[in-house]
Structures are given as structure tokens and as C-alpha cells.
Amino acid sequence: MHRDRWYEVVRKGHLKPARGSSGLVVARHLICTSFDIAREVSAGNFSRLPFSAVMLAHNPVLAFFKRLAASYDKLSYTNTYSVRILPGRSREPVAGQPNEDGMMADPSRFPSFEYTRPPTPEELRDTLAGRDRLMVELLDSGVPPDELGVVVGCQTGECGGSGCFEELLHVRSLALAFLLVENISDKPIVLRSLEALVEAPDGVGFRRLTTLEAELSSLPLPAAAIPSGGCALIPEVALLEPIEGQQFDTWSSRLSTPACFVETSRGGFSSESQASYRCIGPRLEVEALTLQSGSDSVFREPVHPLDLGNTYMLAEGLQVGSCPHVFALSDSGKPALYLGELFSACAGEERLVRSTVRMPEGYSTVRVAELENEEAVITSCSSGPTQLLARPMSLRKGEHVDLRVSAPGPIEFTGWYTTLARDRSVQALWKRNNLVTEYLFTLAQRRPWATQILHEQGRAPV
Numbered sequence: 493m494h495r496d497r498w499y500e501v502v503r504k505g506h507l508k509p510a511r512g513s514s515g516l517v518v519a520r521h522l523i524c525t526s527f528d529i530a531r532e533v534s535a536g537n538f539s540r541l542p543f544s545a546v547m548l549a550h551n552p553v554l555a556f557f558k559r560l561a562a563s564y565d566k567l568s569y570t571n572t573y574s575v576r577i578l579p580g581r582s583r584e585p586v587a588g589q590p591n592e593d594g595m596m597a598d599p600s601r602f603p604s605f606e607y608t609r610p611p612t613p614e615e616l617r618d619t620l621a622g623r624d625r626l627m628v629e630l631l632d633s634g635v636p637p638d639e640l641g642v643v644v645g646c647q648t649g650e651c652g653g654s655g656c657f658e659e660l661l662h663v664r665s666l667a668l669a670f671l672l673v674e675n676i677s678d679k680p681i682v683l684r685s686l687e688a689l690v691e692a693p694d695g696v697g698f699r700r701l702t703t704l705e706a707e708l709s710s711l712p713l714p715a716a717a718i719p720s721g722g723c724a725l726i727p728e729v730a731l732l733e734p735i736e737g738q739q740f741d742t743w744s745s746r747l748s749t750p751a752c753f754v755e756t757s758r759g760g761f762s763s764e765s766q767a768s769y770r771c772i773g774p775r776l777e778v779e780a781l782t783l784q785s786g787s788d789s790v791f792r793e794p795v796h797p798l799d800l801g802n803t804y805m806l807a808e809g810l811q812v813g814s815c816p817h818v819f820a821l822s823d824s825g826k827p828a829l830y831l832g833e834l835f836s837a838c839a840g841e842e843r844l845v846r847s848t849v850r851m852p853e854g855y856s857t858v859r860v861a862e863l864e865n866e867e868a869v870i871t872s873c874s875s876g877p878t879q880l881l882a883r884p885m886s887l888r889k890g891e892h893v894d895l896r897v898s899a900p901g902p903i904e905f906t907g908w909y910t911t912l913a914r915d916r917s918v919q920a921l922w923k924r925n926n927l928v929t930e931y932l933f934t935l936a937q938r939r940p941w942a943t944q945i946l947h948e949q950g951r952a953p954v
């Protein structure tokens with residue numbers, strides 16, 4: 493029976509089981525990108541984890557993370573801060589080409605922002621003093637400012653903006669990687685020990701996440717029994733996430749609640765995002781576990797290395813309540829472009845508003861996509877005198893509509909959107925950038941674009 497369950501877990505989870513697996517347990521890597529949940533878990537609170545009968549192994553990685561977590565605000569954690577308001581700019585930044593102020597448009601990594609620029613050491617210290625002791629410590633230890641964060645510019649006000657520009661400082665976010673060992677047998681499994689490559693740098697040890705070159709060590713585990721269906725978490729390394737919006741291709745996901753959600757996703761980061769990750773503190777690269785089933789059956793369970801291109805991710809955050817998003821697609825293989833948001837003026841209310849985007853040269857399809865747990869209603873869409881939408885339609889999370897456009901120029905939409913929550917914080921601005929970046933990456937990975945489609949006639953609004 494347990495072997496049938498093992499095959500089912502592998503089939504559903506796109507797992508990459510290590511050669512020689514016993515079939516009694518499944519060992520997989522889990523990256524908790526929510527600092528708040530990682531802090532709760534490190535303190536023994538597993539209430540928001542989507543697993544049952546959780547056990548936590550205490551080791552140097554966990555002790556290091558707990559020391560870091562204690563230095564942050566106990567009520568809230570943020571990695572995005574307002575820096576200043578600007579009345580205007582000297583000239584428009586060009587994609588990939590900084591202007592004299594160091595500003596540069598970057599539509600692939602920062603599609604939701606007007607420009608980016610590297611922060612100065614003074615900006616980092618002044619903004620983060622008393623807020624992020626880790627980043628200040630890394631700066632003082634000689635880590636370059638552009639390795640720690642980025643300054644982005646966006647229009648102030650609701651989505652479309654008011655004409656002024658607000659500069660935000662975004663810094664790397666703390667994450668924690670675990671080895672998740674799940675007992676899929678019908679008997680308790682007892683932990684005995686693990687074999688791992690161990691890295692123990694002096695101090696914080698800011699570095700790239702590279703393959704370890706160290707001697708294999710045998711480390712004892714608490715002799716605790718994992719019940720059938722239960723799991724054990726073994727902390728592996730504290731991570732610092734990429735500065736830019738992460739490119740993560742989601743293969744499957746599970747959402748706990750729509751408004752204040754915890755989402756477990758299976759997928760892979762792009763090679764660019766993988767190269768952008770950094771790690772700090774001690775690190776374990778587990779190669780095998782020694783476990784016991786029953787009274788005397790001791791076995792060795794091999795573990796495949798942590799692979800950011802094939803992993804689980806646990807994320808959490810408040811519903812942002814952003815507008816539906818518009819993209820330009822090309823028949824000639826050009827990368828998809830982000831054109832902006834629709835219906836920002838209605839602010840999540842059922843109130844008819846008008847929005848306009850501009851279709852660039854060389855693109856033939858405009859896509860409207862709903863990326864959050866909300867509903868967008870489009871009552872009309874036109875390009876000049878041509879009506880592109882046969883009748884009103886609605887979009888929910890994960891749905892989109894593609895409309896063919898015959899020529900470049902303005903495209904006008906009318907409609908509204910409704911949302912469960914509306915977050916106007918600077919942290920929400922960054923989350924929108926992540927949503928759009930991830931969606932652009934998904935488009936680039938899948939041609940033809942294979943997500944849930946609603947054609948021109950669509951679904952009538954409810």
C-alpha cells in the first residue's frame with residue numbers, strides 16, 4: 493500500500509526521487525519565502541503549514557535563523573521602504589541604458605516600475621537604520637550596495653499615478669530552506685542520523701549558493717518517530733532572495749484561503765533567478781538519511797541535492813487587490829511586453845470606468861489577464877473604430893482573454909473589477925511587480941501560451 497502511495501506522490505508532485513529510495517518516505521526540498529511563517533516555524537508554531545504532524549529538527553542552521561529573526565520587528569516584516577517623492581525627472585530612462593542620473597528602465601525584471609537605479613551606501617544606512625540590522629551589517633562588512641538592494645521609481649497614487657514619482661528601496665528578503673521528510677508508510681519512522689556536506693563560515697558569510705566542496709559528515713538526529721502521514725523539517729540554509737522580481741514557473745499549486753493565503757507551489761526558478769540567490773550562515777547539503785522502520789529495520793534513504801530549478805515553495809501574503817493586467821503578444825516570437833493595469837480608478841468597486849493602453853509596433857494580440865483572487869468585468873474593448881469584444885465578459889484568477897489587434901495605437905477598455913482586499917502599502921507595489929514578472933516568465937516558457945483561455949465571447953458576467 494505504501495509503495496502505491498509513493499508512486500502517486502511522485503506522479504502528482506513532479507518529484508525527482510533519489511536513486512535507491514526505500515519508498516517508505518518522500519524527501520523533498522521546501523523553500524519558505526515568507527519570513528513570518530519561517531519565524532513561526534523556527535519558534536515551533538506549525539499552525540499555518542499545510543502538513544500534518546510536523547516535527548522540527550534543531551541544528552546550527554535553525555539557531556542562526558532564530559538569532560536573525562529576533563532582530564526584526566515582531567509584528568510585521570517588510571523589505572520595501574519609501575525613500576523620497578520626486579516632482580519630475582531629467583529625462584525618460586531607456587530600457588537597458590542608464591541616463592545621467594543612473595536611472596534605467598528594466599521591463600523584464602521590474603515591469604511594474606518606471607525606472608531602477610542602484611542605491612547609495614548612505615541611502616541604505618539611513619533607510620534601514622533600526623529596521624534591518626542584517627542588511628546594515630552586510631553593508632558594513634563590504635558587500636556592495638547593489639548586491640543588497642535596488643531603488644525603483646513609480647508614479648504616486650492609485651496605479652495610474654498622479655504625476656509625481658515615488659522612489660522605493662527594495663532589499664533582499666530572508667527565506668529558509670528545509671528538507672521535508674514525509675512518512676508515506678503505514679508504520680512510524682524513527683529518525684537516526686543524516687549524512688551531509690557542512691559549511692560553517694565565520695560571521696554572516698554572505699555568498700553565492702554554489703555546490704559545496706567539503707567532507708561528508710554524519711550528524712545525529714533526535715530519535716523521534718514520524719507517525720504515518722506525518723513529516724519532519726530539517727533546516728538546510730538561510731537564503732537571501734533575488735533583488736529583482738523572481739521568475740518562477742509554477743507546475744502545480746495549492747491555496748489555503750483566498751484573502752490571507754498560504755500557497756504551496758511546485759515548480760522551478762529560471763537560471764537567472766537561481767544565479768541571483770545568495771545564502772548566509774551555516775549550510776547543510778544532505779546526501780542521505782538513516783531511518784528506522786519498526787523495531788529493528790534500519791535503512792538508508794538517499795536525498796537528491798537542493799535544486800532551485802525543481803523545488804517546492806511556500807509563500808504567504810495578503811491579497812493585494814491589484815487591477816487586471818494587460819500584455820502585448822507577438823506572432824513573430826518577440827518577448828511579451830507588459831502594458832499596464834486596467835480600471836485603476838474604480839479601486840475595486842463595481843463602478844464603470846475607462847482605461848487606455850497603447851499597442852506597440854510588431855505586436856498583434858493584446859491579452860488581459862487576472863492574476864489574483866478577484867473578478868474583472870470587461871464591458872467593451874475597441875481599437876479606433878473597431879470593436880474587439882463581442883459582448884461583456886468576466887475574468888477570474890488564472891483566466892485571460894486574447895484579442896487580435898490589426899494595427900499599433902491606443903486600445904480603450906471599459907469595465908471594473910472587484911476584490912476581496914485592497915493593499916496600498918509600498919510592499920504591495922513590490923508584490924505586483926513579482927506577479928507580473930512571474931507571469932511574463934511563464935509566457936516565455938510556454939509557446940503557444942498554454943494557460944486557461946477565455947475567447948472573445950468569454951463568460952458572461954455573473
